[in-house]
Amino acid sequence: xxxxxxxxxxxxxxxxxxxxxxxxxxxxxxxxxxxxxxxxxxxxxxxxxxxxxxxxxxxxxxxxxxxxxxxxxxxxxxxxxxxxxxxxxxxxxxxxxxxxxxxxxxxxxxxxxxxxxxxxxxxxxxxxxxxxxxxxxxxxxxxxxxxxxxxxxxxxxxxxxxxxxxxxxxxxxxxxxxxxxxxxxxxxxxxxxxxxxxxxxxxxxxxxxxxxxxxxxxxxxxxxx
Amino acid sequence: xxxxxxxxxxxxxxxxxxxxxxxxxxxxxxxxxxxxxxxxxxxxxxxxxxxxxxxxxxxxxxxxxxxxxxxxxxxxxxxxxxxxxxxxxxxxxxxxxxxxxxxxxxxxxxxxxxxxxxxxxxxxxxxxxxxxxxxxxxxxxxxxxxxxxxxxxxxxxxxxxxxxxxxxxxxxxxxxxxxxxxx
Numbered sequence: 001x002x003x004x005x006x007x008x009x010x011x012x013x014x015x016x017x018x019x020x021x022x023x024x025x026x027x028x029x030x031x032x033x034x035x036x037x038x039x040x041x042x043x044x045x046x047x048x049x050x051x052x053x054x055x056x057x058x059x060x061x062x063x064x065x066x067x068x069x070x071x072x073x074x075x076x077x078x079x080x081x082x083x084x085x086x087x088x089x090x091x092x093x094x095x096x097x098x099x100x101x102x103x104x105x106x107x108x109x110x111x112x113x114x115x116x117x118x119x120x121x122x123x124x125x126x127x128x129x130x131x132x133x134x135x136x137x138x139x140x141x142x143x144x145x146x147x148x149x150x151x152x153x154x155x156x157x158x159x160x161x162x163x164x165x166x167x168x169x170x171x172x173x174x175x176x177x178x179x180x181x182x183x184x185x186x187x188x189x190x191x192x193x194x195x196x197x198x199x200x201x202x203x204x205x206x207x208x209x210x211x212x213x214x215x216x217x218x219x220x221x222x223x224x225x
Numbered sequence: 226x227x228x229x230x231x232x233x234x235x236x237x238x239x240x241x242x243x244x245x246x247x248x249x250x251x252x253x254x255x256x257x258x259x260x261x262x263x264x265x266x267x268x269x270x271x272x273x274x275x276x277x278x279x280x281x282x283x284x285x286x287x288x289x290x291x292x293x294x295x296x297x298x299x300x301x302x303x304x305x306x307x308x309x310x311x312x313x314x315x316x317x318x319x320x321x322x323x324x325x326x327x328x329x330x331x332x333x334x335x336x337x338x339x340x341x342x343x344x345x346x347x348x349x350x351x352x353x354x355x356x357x358x359x360x361x362x363x364x365x366x367x368x369x370x371x372x373x374x375x376x377x378x379x380x381x382x383x384x385x386x387x388x389x390x391x392x393x394x395x396x397x398x399x400x401x402x403x404x405x406x407x408x
Contacts, residue, residue: 092357092358092359092370092374119359122359122360126363129359160359160363161359161360161362161363161367162362162363162366162367163363164230164366164367164368165367169359169362169367171359172357172358172359172362172370173358173359174358174360175297224356224358
């Protein structure tokens with residue numbers, strides 16, 4: 001049976017040093033995966049179990065999260081700390097890879113998860129770098145493909161910046177530092193109804209808002225060299 | 226793919242045309258940005274050493290510019306490249322540059338420190354690299370952003386070039402543009 005939770009290495013050496021991301025979950029999280037039927041869905045539980053801390057760059061390793069040391073609905077990335085600097089790997093100045101992410105379970109009734117990445121400095125509604133939804137796991141590993149079908153069971157929309165292709169749009173700010181927000185949604189519906197491969201990012205976000213049981217955020221920043 | 230966004234194949238096919246841009250050319254458009262996402266398409270504009278292009282938000286953001294600030298005072302962009310990417314003269318201003326020139330902006334022609342005369346005004350090329358961003362991709366397509374970031378794109382400076390004003394004055398659409406030899 002696939003592991004239900006994922007750890008993030010190097011981030012939980014001291015429970016006291018961990019600040020919870022903002023969250024507004026409505027009740028204590030269950031300590032089981034969202035749906036029993038998810039156990040047969042994709043996911044990389046076995047892959048995570050074979051990775052070791054020496055496997056490569058920090059981004060490459062995601063170890064299990066012990067839910068007892070995490071706040072409810074907390075999201076983390078092995079690539080950057082909350083309010084920290086986002087590595088060049090995830091930008092147009094580097095490889096342009098999507099962030100590895102891991103989180104603790106949502107509240108009771110959670111059927112699935114979604115992740116949305118926005119450029120908070122840009123503001124407005126056309127500032128979406130990534131929408132990935134219908135996630136059944138507690139993590140996103142590796143580099144997301146540029147297809148409608150995302151990692152595991154998930155689906156993706158185009159971004160605000162690359163409307164011809166699906167998936168993560170590398171961070172690519174104009175001059176200066178831009179702040180980015182990774183929002184995790186725990187939703188009551190999976191698959192998310194009323195959206196298709198033709199849905200725009202903001203349409204899917206509206207659906208997520210309508211079906212959310214809780215959210216959590218992770219923030220980072222990038223200064224264009 | 227949006228019918229307004231050019232494919233990579235189309236963009237690459239135009240590289241020889243862009244590479245043959247003249248070394249003495251013309252100022253074909255002037256655009257200032259009163260604020261974020263706002264554009265004024267002008268026929269003439271005053272350029273000053275401290276304020277840059279009059280009416281552009283740069284001077285608001287840098288009321289007392291440092292030497293570093295001056296490196297990003299204004300930009301020039303090659304109109305052959307922009308016309309291809311933008312797909313229409315009405316979309317040029319979306320690029321957000323100030324001076325739109327039919328001129329060879331390549332690294333082989335213009336180096337940081339070189340001076341360019343635009344009518345009666347003299348600009349100095351600065352070392353700050355001018356690169357595309359997410360907004361450029363949103364307006365002109367991800368292929369266009371990747372194209373101008375390619376090795377040939379960077380050699381030709383398809384995204385444009387930064388400059389600062391060293392001899393102020395007024396520039397007009399149609400002004401001759403050329404590198405000052407021996408500057």
